Amino acid sequence: MRTTRYAAAAVAALAALTLSACGGGDSGESEGGDAGGETVRIGIKFDQPGLGYDEGGSYSGFDVDVAKYVAGELGFTEEQIEFVEAPSANRENLLSNNQVDMIFATYSITDTRKETVDFAGPYFVAGQDLLVPTDSDITGPEDLEGKNLCSVTGSTSAQKIKDQYPGVQLVEQPGYAECVTAMGGGQIDAVTTDDIILAGLAAQDANAGKFKVVGNTFSEENYGVGLPKGSDKCEDINAAITKMIDDGAWEEAITKNTEGADYTYNAELNPPTPAPCA
Amino acid sequence: MENYLSLFETYNVPAAFWVNIQLSFWAAIWALAIGTVLALFRISPIPSLQLFGAAYVNVFRNTPLTIILAFGFLGLFSVMQISLASDLNASLFRIAIVGLSLYHAAFVCEAIRSGVNTVPLGQAEAARAIGLSFLPAARLIILPQAFRGAIAPLGNVLIALIKNSTVAAAGSVATESSGLMKTMIEFRSDLVIPIFLTFALGFVILVIPIGLLTTWASRKLAVAR
Numbered sequence: 001m002r003t004t005r006y007a008a009a010a011v012a013a014l015a016a017l018t019l020s021a022c023g024g025g026d027s028g029e030s031e032g033g034d035a036g037g038e039t040v041r042i043g044i045k046f047d048q049p050g051l052g053y054d055e056g057g058s059y060s061g062f063d064v065d066v067a068k069y070v071a072g073e074l075g076f077t078e079e080q081i082e083f084v085e086a087p088s089a090n091r092e093n094l095l096s097n098n099q100v101d102m103i104f105a106t107y108s109i110t111d112t113r114k115e116t117v118d119f120a121g122p123y124f125v126a127g128q129d130l131l132v133p134t135d136s137d138i139t140g141p142e143d144l145e146g147k148n149l150c151s152v153t154g155s156t157s158a159q160k161i162k163d164q165y166p167g168v169q170l171v172e173q174p175g176y177a178e179c180v181t182a183m184g185g186g187q188i189d190a191v192t193t194d195d196i197i198l199a200g201l202a203a204q205d206a207n208a209g210k211f212k213v214v215g216n217t218f219s220e221e222n223y224g225v226g227l228p229k230g231s232d233k234c235e236d237i238n239a240a241i242t243k244m245i246d247d248g249a250w251e252e253a254i255t256k257n258t259e260g261a262d263y264t265y266n267a268e269l270n271p272p273t274p275a276p277c278a
Numbered sequence: 279m280e281n282y283l284s285l286f287e288t289y290n291v292p293a294a295f296w297v298n299i300q301l302s303f304w305a306a307i308w309a310l311a312i313g314t315v316l317a318l319f320r321i322s323p324i325p326s327l328q329l330f331g332a333a334y335v336n337v338f339r340n341t342p343l344t345i346i347l348a349f350g351f352l353g354l355f356s357v358m359q360i361s362l363a364s365d366l367n368a369s370l371f372r373i374a375i376v377g378l379s380l381y382h383a384a385f386v387c388e389a390i391r392s393g394v395n396t397v398p399l400g401q402a403e404a405a406r407a408i409g410l411s412f413l414p415a416a417r418l419i420i421l422p423q424a425f426r427g428a429i430a431p432l433g434n435v436l437i438a439l440i441k442n443s444t445v446a447a448a449g450s451v452a453t454e455s456s457g458l459m460k461t462m463i464e465f466r467s468d469l470v471i472p473i474f475l476t477f478a479l480g481f482v483i484l485v486i487p488i489g490l491l492t493t494w495a496s497r498k499l500a501v502a503r
Contacts, residue, residue, distance in 0.1 A: 089460065092467040116468055148366055153452040154460030169366045172452030178352060185356035 040076045042067045043086030043094050043103035043226070047175060050200015050257045051106055059083050062196065063104040063223075065253035066123050066244065070102075070225070073240035074233070088155070092116045095228045102233065103226035106197060108156070109275075119224035120237035120277065123250075125269035127217025128157050129195035131202060133183065133210065138190055140216040144168045147189040150179035157193040160219060176201055184210065194221050196254075199263035213263050220269065234277035245271040282472050285462060294458040295480050301375060301443040301454065306436055308379035313386025317424075318416060320387065321394055331387065338384035343377070343442055347449035350377040355450075367453075374449040378439065385435045393428025394420060398503070426499045433492025437485050455480065 044063050045052035051061040064083070071081050086094055086105045094100045095117045106126070109119045130149075132138045138147070145167040151158040153172040161170055171188060173179050180201055182188040191198065195213055202211045225237050244250045250271055285291075319331030338346075350373040354360045362372035397420055405415035425432075444456035451457070455477055462473050 089463045089467065089470075093470065112465070112468070153447055153457045154462075154464045156464065158452075159461065159465070171366065171370065171450050172447075172457060173351070173450055174348075174448055178348070178450075181352055182356035185359065187356050187359060 038076075039080045039082045040071055040074070040102075041082045041084050041100045042071065043084050043091065043100040043105055045087070045105045046085045047177075048106065048197055048200060049204045050261075051197060052104070053200075054085075060257070061200065062124070062253050062257040063106065065257070066241070066250070067102075067104040069244045069249055069253075070104075070237055070240040073243065074236055091226055095226055098228060101228075102231075102237070105226070106194060106221075107224055107226045108221040109224040113226075114278075116229065118227040118229055118231050118234060118278070119275075120227060120234040121224035121241055121274050122222035122272045123225065123241045123244075123274070124196065124223040124254075125266065125272050126194035126196045126221045126223060127266055127269075128160060128192060128219040128221070129198055129217045130214040131180070131183070131191040131198040131211050132189065132214060134212050136189065136212075139214060141165055141168075141192075141218055144190065148187065150182060150188045150191045151193060152176060152179070155193065156221075161192060180207060180211070190214075195263070196258070196265065199258040199261040202263070203258055203261035208260050213261065215264070217266055222272065238274035238277065241274050282469060285466060285469065285473070285476075289458060289462050291455075291458065291476065291480070294453060294455040295484070297451065297454040298440065298443045298446075299484070301371075301378060301446055301451065302436075302440045304375045305378035305382060305443070306439055308375065309382035309386050309435070309439065310432075312379060312383035314390060314421075316383060316387035317390035317394065318413075318421075320391055321416070321420075323412060335384045335387055338381050339388070341381075343381050343445050344448050346381050347374060347377040347445055350374060350449045367451075370450045374446040374451045377449055378443065378446065382435060382439050382442070385438070386432065389428050389431035389435055390421075390424055392431055393424035393426070396427035396501075397423045423501050426496075426501050429492055429496035429499060433488060433496070436492075437488055440485055440488070441481060 044059060044061070044067060046054035046059075048061065048063075052063040053059065053061050067083075068078060068081065072078075084094070084100050086100065086103050088105075091103055091105060091107060092113065095103060104123075107119075109122060113119075130138060130141065130144075138144065141161070141164075144165060146169070148169045148171060149161060150171045150173055151161065153174060158170060158172055161168055171179075171182070173182070176191065176193065176197065179188060179191040183191055184207075191201075195215070195217055198213045201207060202213060225241075227233060227237075254265060316331045316334055319327040320335075322328060351370065355370065355373055360373075361369045362376075363369040401419055401423065402415060405419040410418065444454060446454055447457045447460075459473060459477050463470055466473065
């Protein structure tokens with residue numbers, strides 16, 4: 001008697017699990033696109049202040065603002081947007097498994113990535129730069145010889161330093177927050193990654209006035225909108241980005257999200273013209 | 279396949295595992311030393327030492343290792359400015375070893391204490407009866423038997439330590455294998471699964487001989503009672 005009851009409970013639990021799994025799958029597969037009543041799932045970073053940042057359920061940052069604008073142009077209201085966390089290492093997988101419809105997450109357009117995913121944009125051209133204490137006299141990567149530099153484990157920025165500036169003492173941390181904390185303590189002389197990410201970090205309330213972005217970029221990162229391979233949305237997204245730049249919303253979003261960081265974007269490369277869709 | 283093999287030209291996978299082996303080696307030695315002292319505390323007749331041993335074990339065993347190692351970098355290194363070597367990365371490497379040792383010492387202590395429990399009470403009574411005080415009795419009679427009974431649990435602690443050495447990435451030893459895996463995935467996200475399997479296999483190769491060896495040794499050296 002007892003065994004049958006356990007078995008029945010197990011079957012019920014299993015059924016519940018299977019059903020809930022189906023439920024998740026359904027809402028995912030019914031993604032049609034522009035139709036009203038549907039939602040659009042957008043991958044963003046949750047941990048990058050100024051770009052994509054989770055403030056307890058509401059999201060802020062430049063990537064988020066561009067995403068909302070583009071989604072609006074594609075016919076989605078803000079309520080129809082579902083933001084999904086897209087950490088760097090997962091971005092390709094999220095797209096190829098159709099777990100998100102598009103990604104705005106400091107996603108640089110590169111040839112290797114183009115083999116697995118499609119890109120619209122770019123909507124911003126960032127460059128690798130340095131964040132230093134306000135009183136520092138470091139003006140570029142050449143001044144880093146023998147200094148302690150911090151970046152994130154496995155990031156493109158960390159690799160570039162290892163390849164091109166072997167004299168630098170590189171410390172790799174799980175996140176930029178740890179790097180900035182260590183720089184606040186004085187053990188680290190500079191933090192490196194894309195300039196706009198650094199500006200977002202410097203603009204945080206806790207760091208206001210302590211750090212400055214050097215403003216001497218030494219790479220070119222074209223932030224694109226990641227799309228599943230073969231997506232038909234690219235042209236529409238490019239049109240939306242162009243419109244956002246033309247009507248001033250783009251400029252406004254940058255200013256708003258880097259306020260207090262003493263940051264100006266590279267005006268030679270920005271605002272960018274979206275590349276033709278392949 | 280060619281794609282996959284080209285990974286090994288770009289990234290030095292054995293070197294990353296070598297960092298984990300070094301971390302584990304030094305941490306194992308320190309953890310064994312600290313853990314043995316703690317075990318002596320816990321079985322000693324002095325209440326304050328017993329209390330200290332119990333407090334240490336409970337604090338370190340119940341604190342996540344990630345937090346201990348992140349504190350090593352953020353607290354000890356960044357804020358308190360403690361350096362254990364003049365070279366930055368050597369200093370961080372040693373701080374990671376300190377964190378790993380302190381954490382695993384709690385588990386070593388408990389493994390040895392379980393070994394002590396295999397020693398019949400009569401052994402301790404006999405030792406005291408022939409006039410040995412606590413330390414000589416522990417050193418000559420109890421611990422030698424306890425270690426032979428504790429080989430299997432100590433082996434488990436060592437296996438856990440080797441796998442946990444990947445957490446040192448949180449303490450900024452990014453040259454170890456999980457750090458390299460992150461780098462490889464960042465640049466070759468088309469090969470995520472083969473990359474993961476490579477590192478999983480690497481750890482299986484490292485850990486299985488230890489399991490076999492300690493099982494064999496624990497049978498061979500167990501005290502027949």
